Every structure is written in C-alpha cells, then in structure tokens.
Amino acid sequence: MQFHEIDTPALLIDLARMEQNISQMADFARQKGVDLRPHTKTHKCPEIAKMQVTAGAVGITCAKISEAETMAAEGLNDILIANEIIGTKKINHLIELAKKVRLCLAVDSEFGAKSLNQALEQADQTLEVVIEINCGQNRAGVLPGGPAHELARIIADCSHLKLRGLMTHGGHSYNEISKEGIEEVGIHEGTVMVQTANLLRQNGISAKTVSTGSTPTAYYCGAVEGVTEIRPGTYVFYDLTQTELFACSPQDCALSVLATVTSIPAADRVIVDAGKKAMTSDPRGRAGQNGGFGYIPEKDVTISKLSEEHGVIETDSKFEIGEKVRIIPNHACVVVNMFDEMHGIRNGQVEKVFRIEGRGKML
Ligand SMILES: Cc1ncc(COP(=O)(O)O)c(C=O)c1O
Known part of the structure; x- marks a missing residue:
C-alpha cells in the first residue's frame, strides 16, 4: 500500500531514517565504550526496542512499571525503570517482574528505599537499584556529593537492595539556547556523576554504573571519562524540538x-x-x-x-x-x-x- x-x-515512520538514528547512537556508544540503554518511552513499542537491542543496546529504560511489563512480555529482558516507584500495588508488580527479567529501579529517598526493602524482604527477593541524582534539572533525585552518599549508606543497610550505581537525566539541557550551553550541561552532567560515584567508592560503597543522558546531551556526557551508560530516548525519531536543540x-x-x-x-x-x-x-x-x-x-x-x-x-x-x-x-x-x-x-x-x-x- x-x-x-x-x-x-x-503516524508514519520513515524506516530508513529511524534505522540510521538507531545505528548512529549505537555506533557512538560503541566508540566511547559506554553502554546504551535507550529510553523506550519515545516509541512505547517492543518491536522497536528489539531493533535497538539488535543494534547494540545492552537493555532498555522505561518510565513506568506497566511499560516495563509490556516490554518484558515481548522478550525485552534487561530493564531499568528510571523513575521512583511508590505504593504497595506497584511494588508487588515490580517484585513479580523481577522474577522474570533483569530489573533495576531508581530510588531517591529513604522512604522509597526502605519501603521497597521491606516488600522485598517479605517476598524473600533482592533487587538492584540506582540512586537518582539531580544534576541540575531540579525534578526528582538527590543532590550529588554528600546527599547521594547519605542515601547510598541507607541503601547499603537495606538487606534486600543491591546498589548498581547512579543515574541522572540532564533534562535542563532543554532550556539551553546555544550548542555550547548544551555541551556544558552534558559535560557537567557526566562530571558530577563520576565525582559522586568516586565519592561512594572512596567510602567503600560499590557504584559500578554511572548512567546519564538525554538526547541533546548524550554525545557530551557519554564522552566523559567514567560515565558507563547513556539513556537517550527521543533520538530514535527525533522531532522539531530536537532540531532546535542542535541534536x-x-x-x-x-x-x-x-x-x-x-x-x-x-x-x-x-x-x-x-x-x-x-x-x-x-x-x-x-x-x-x-x-x-x-x-x-x-x-x-x-x-x-x-x-x-x-x-x-x-x-x-x-x-x-x-x-x-x-x-x-x-x-x-x-x-x-x-x-x-x-x-x-x-x-x-x-x-x-x-x-x-x-x-x-x-x-
Ligand atoms: C529519566 C530519563 N532518562 C532518559 C530520558 C531520555 O531523554 P530524551 O527524551 O531527551 O531522549 C528521559 C526523558 O524524559 C528521562 O526522563
């Protein structure tokens, strides 16, 4: 037809353009030696997520437990939920999903960590978590440095949580008006994350993963030494806003x-x-x-x-x-x-x- x-x-997808966008970001991640974990909230489509994995992504990112369940049902088996999940019902879903796939969740509060730990203890199960850091977007996340270290210590005391590392999203790059401004946000995003991961390590807390990235900043924070993962999402299609952000x-x-x-x-x-x-x-x-x-x-x-x-x-x-x-x-x-x-x-x-x-x- x-x-x-x-x-x-x-809705139309120009397949050649999408394939090019997918492979360009995968090539960049390969060149820099960082893991690519695309945010699938852009397409919400397991088939496209699989194309990203086939191109080299280590796994995917989701914003919600129900999105993650949809992806897992179609065979995506390594999922980061880069968002806080609060509430018994959703946590029970999380625990069920963690029995089937490699799952990791963002945490940014003592309440979040302890309530998750309690539910996991009752289910006799462990779960990997990353601490969400606020690197300047001023959305969710604890501040880098001391506050992140403080939460890491609380998590270390949670018997059923395993700290994978740190994550952040340089969403404030969307407010920048110049390419240089976006580059600055991206470099800062990567740098504060590596510094915070090092602070944890100096204090005997393991923080293997340093996960950063938005579409505008991916190429900048992904090049910062010590960043291990990028999570752009919109790059799969791009859009008018991304044209204005020089992406x-x-x-x-x-x-x-x-x-x-x-x-x-x-x-x-x-x-x-x-x-x-x-x-x-x-x-x-x-x-x-x-x-x-x-x-x-x-x-x-x-x-x-x-x-x-x-x-x-x-x-x-x-x-x-x-x-x-x-x-x-x-x-x-x-x-x-x-x-x-x-x-x-x-x-x-x-x-x-x-x-x-x-x-x-x-x-
Ligand atoms: C936590 C998180 N990670 C990654 C992304 C992907 O960023 P972008 O849409 O700029 O590709 C988003 C976007 O909202 C996000 O909220």
Whole structure:
C-alpha cells in the first residue's frame, strides 16, 4: 500500500531514517565504550526496542512499571525503570517482574528505599537499584556529593537492595539556547556523576554504573571519562524540538503525522484533520518560543494553532482539499502516546505496521 492511501490522522515512520538514528547512537556508544540503554518511552513499542537491542543496546529504560511489563512480555529482558516507584500495588508488580527479567529501579529517598526493602524482604527477593541524582534539572533525585552518599549508606543497610550505581537525566539541557550551553550541561552532567560515584567508592560503597543522558546531551556526557551508560530516548525519531536543540536536522526526523486537508475556508487558512488529539499541545523547543504545533517540510509551513480535531495553518501557500500532508511533531514521545499504531514507510510504501503496545500504560 502507498502511504497516502492510509486513513488520517495516522503516524508514519520513515524506516530508513529511524534505522540510521538507531545505528548512529549505537555506533557512538560503541566508540566511547559506554553502554546504551535507550529510553523506550519515545516509541512505547517492543518491536522497536528489539531493533535497538539488535543494534547494540545492552537493555532498555522505561518510565513506568506497566511499560516495563509490556516490554518484558515481548522478550525485552534487561530493564531499568528510571523513575521512583511508590505504593504497595506497584511494588508487588515490580517484585513479580523481577522474577522474570533483569530489573533495576531508581530510588531517591529513604522512604522509597526502605519501603521497597521491606516488600522485598517479605517476598524473600533482592533487587538492584540506582540512586537518582539531580544534576541540575531540579525534578526528582538527590543532590550529588554528600546527599547521594547519605542515601547510598541507607541503601547499603537495606538487606534486600543491591546498589548498581547512579543515574541522572540532564533534562535542563532543554532550556539551553546555544550548542555550547548544551555541551556544558552534558559535560557537567557526566562530571558530577563520576565525582559522586568516586565519592561512594572512596567510602567503600560499590557504584559500578554511572548512567546519564538525554538526547541533546548524550554525545557530551557519554564522552566523559567514567560515565558507563547513556539513556537517550527521543533520538530514535527525533522531532522539531530536537532540531532546535542542535541534536539533529529536520532531515533526521523519522516520525510524522499524516493528515488530510479537510477545508480551505479562506484564502489564507487551511484546515487539516490533526488537532490536539493527534499533535498534542506540547510547544516547540525551549518553552515554545518558536511557536507552532508541527512543521510540514514539503510546503515549508507550520501549523499555527490547534483545536481538538483541527489543525489550522495560516498560509497563502497552495493546498487542495483532500490532499495529504506529513507533519513533523514538536515532541515525538507524547504524539506516539495518542496512537495505536505506526506505519513504517520505505520508498513511499507501507512496509510494516508497528503496534504501540505501551500506549496509555499509566501505572
Ligand atoms: C529519566 C530519563 N532518562 C532518559 C530520558 C531520555 O531523554 P530524551 O527524551 O531527551 O531522549 C528521559 C526523558 O524524559 C528521562 O526522563
């Protein structure tokens, strides 16, 4: 089937671009001697996770226990949940999953460590954990240095936890406006993590893994001596935001939303059938400063505004009702979560349909 025969709105993957993105990051990790553990929240698709593993990834990263369960059910057997999990029900799922696959969880509090340890003790099971460090994003995570050491000592006293090392996410790179700024965030991300791991080691605490990375910073923190693992996610598809963060060019963007022109109600207004429920409301780049809700490369126009089911393009460029257009989204990860499947395209033909098995997994 030709891609323009697909009903819209629909998600398309340019297979050649995705394969190139997957192999470029895997090659970088190989060259630098670091493990690649891609974050699968971008595609939520076990088949694509397997392609990343085949290309050289040591395992995968998930954000949620339900995502991890979905991946494990399809054969992914080395999973880091790079997020805190709190609550008996979810911890019970975690304990069950840890019986089947190599699993590791992020911890950033005494409460988190002790409640997990207690549940593991009752189940007579052990689990590997990494301490999440806040390297500047100011989201979750303990501060590097002393606070990380303090939590490491608490974990060392937990009979059923085994400390694998440290993890962080340089998400504040998304606020930077220059390539140099992103490089600085990436180098700092790697450096504080290595320093903190060394502090633990000097105090007799084993911290083998030093896990860092976002898509914008992966190439910088991955090159810092002592970093052992990178966890970019968005690189698999890239998106408009990544083009603004100097991580890729528009030609590298593998994911697009196929939409149909449904109305041209005025000479300067074109309507497509991809609104917020396809594109999401996520802004483009740093706090949306460049505006727009998706870019159509063939026409060189941006979606100006969205309502739930309508994308509005304020343009006098030539469009025709019924015409299909491909829109590169601002943020690939959230757009994927709106669809059940993605159509893999090569040379204009649908080669493969990928089910987004992890779509909507909230727990
Ligand atoms: C903990 C963690 N690790 C890795 C990533 C991957 O980063 P990116 O989306 O920039 O590839 C994310 C993204 O949200 C994350 O939260």
